[in-house]
Amino acid sequence: MLAAPAHAGDGEYINKLExxxxxxxxxxxxxxxxTGELRAKTKELExxxxKLNNNLKNLSNSIDAINARISKNQE
Incomplete structure (x- = not known):
């Protein structure tokens, strides 16, 4: 609590400030x-x-394997 008003009208001003x-x-x-909610959501998104990057790597590896088989079959 702030100090008692020293001048008339100070009380209202102090109340507004409080x-x-x-x-x-x-x-x-x-x-x-x-901020806490955003940090939690950030961890979920990370x-x-x-997971998505791992899926992409797996997909890329599968495509490479398929392309290798196609190349081998064309020889």
């Missing part, structure tokens, strides 16, 4: 929560990206 401070703390807490 409200703004409370609102900023609420915004900060919401941002912390959202894991999915690894």
């Amino acid at each position: 409200h703004q401070v409370a609102e900023l703390y609420g915004n900060r807490d919401a941002l912390f929560k959202e 894991a999915e990206n690894i």
Whole structure:
């Protein structure tokens, strides 16, 4: 709590400031929560990206093997 108002009208100004401070703390807490959610989603997407890259490597290896068989059969 801030100090008692020194001049007339200061009380209302202090109340507004206290409200703004409370609102900023609420915004900060919401941002912390959202940051945590975004970090979790990022980890999920990174894991999915690894799976997709592995699938792509497997597909590429399969295509290479098929092409090798085709080349061998054409000889």
